[in-house]
Amino acid sequence: MADELALPKKPDGSNFKILIVDDSEFMIKNLERILTGMGADVLDSALDGLQAVEKYKKLMPNIDLVTLDITMPNMSGIDALAAIRSADPKARVVMVSALGHQDIVKTAILKGAKHFVVKPFKAEKVFEVLKLVLSKPA
Amino acid sequence: MKVEYLNPFLDASRSVIQELGLGRATVGKIEIAPNPHGSGGLLSMIGITGRLTGRVLYDMNESTAINIAGVMMGETLPELTQMARSAIGEFTNMISGNAATILKERGFAVDITPPTVITGGQMTLTDFGEMNVTLVVPLILNKGVVTVNLAIKEAHKHGG
Structure with a gap:
């Protein structure tokens, strides 16, 4: 990964810590490669919304950001977003979904998502969004 | 079914x-079939719900699936691995999700289900319920042919 795609460090000099949520093993691996290459630590991944909420609660407060798919079995990303934000009102969640119409983006933002990335995406887009979101206080 | x-x-x-x-991708000859046949390679099925209801099946032979997954994974694949199947599921999820976005912009609010990927064996795609017309659309890529089988209709309107 090029140096210009290096994410900033936390104030204590450590890497930002991320949970990836997607029902596609391929997408988890793909995002993990991109995020690790940018200098983030991927602490864990989840394959559906229920797992995501459970894992987020276990990782609190040592988790800095969640990438969250929307179309997933058991619990959708929108419901998982609400549950995560209910458990941690400061949670930074970035939606990463193949659905990208205005209503779903608006719903996600109203429920507390910090940003929205539509699939398919380039690594540069993920970098741009995460750099912006992580530059702001949680 | 409307074009x-x-x-x-x-x-x-x-x-x-x-x-x-x-x-x-170029579009091949579009056909209408009551019960199209799967190619025997890989099928990815995604349900459509909301203002429209039905399903879309993406059908491709094994070599096409391996080729497409290989590009997505950035490597040459010797066989259709579990990760390759997942890549194809995501490929069809992206197409369906983007299609749902366009449908929404055109006044048809729909949602999609996660993909179900099935491999192996010749399959006859017996339709569901009242859905008896499937549009069969070959998408011709330089990596092979992906056949889109689309069967959707307007959902029943309920009173109130």
């Missing part, structure tokens, strides 16, 4: 295929 339901899937397919570095 206006098909065009969003074609537009989304072309866009996703190009974005993933799979080149350009």
Whole structure:
């Protein structure tokens, strides 16, 4: 990964810590490669919304950001977003979904998502969004 | 089934295929079939719910699936691995999600289900319920042919 795609460090000099949520093993691996290459630590991944909420609660407060798919079995990303934000009102969640119409983006933002990335995406887009979101206080 | 339901899937397919570095896709001869046959390679099925209801099946032979997954994974694959199957599921999810976005912009609010990927064996795609017409659309890529089987209709309107 090029140096210009290096994410900033936390104030204590450590890497930002991320949970990836997607029902596609391929997408988890793909995002993990991109995020690790940018200098983030991927602490864990989840394959559906229920797992995501459970894992987020276990990782609190040592988790800095969640990438969250929307179309997933058991619990959708929108419901998982609400549950995560209910458990941690400061949670930074970035939606990463193949659905990208205005209503779903608006719903996600109203429920507390910090940003929205539509699939398919380039690594540069993920970098741009995460750099912006992580530059702001949680 | 109205053609206006098909065009969003074609537009989304072309866009996703190009974005993933799979080149350009051209549309082959469109046919109507009551019970189309799977190619025996890989099928990915995605349900459509909301203002429209039905399903879309993406059908491709094994070599096409291996080729497409290989490009998505950035490696040459000797066989259709579990990760490759997942990549194809995501490929079809992206097309369907992007198509749902276009449908929504055109006044048809729909949602999609996660993909179900099935491999192996010749299959006859017996339709569900009242859905008895499937549009069969071959998308011709330089990596092989992906056949889109689309069967959707307007959902029943309930009173109140």
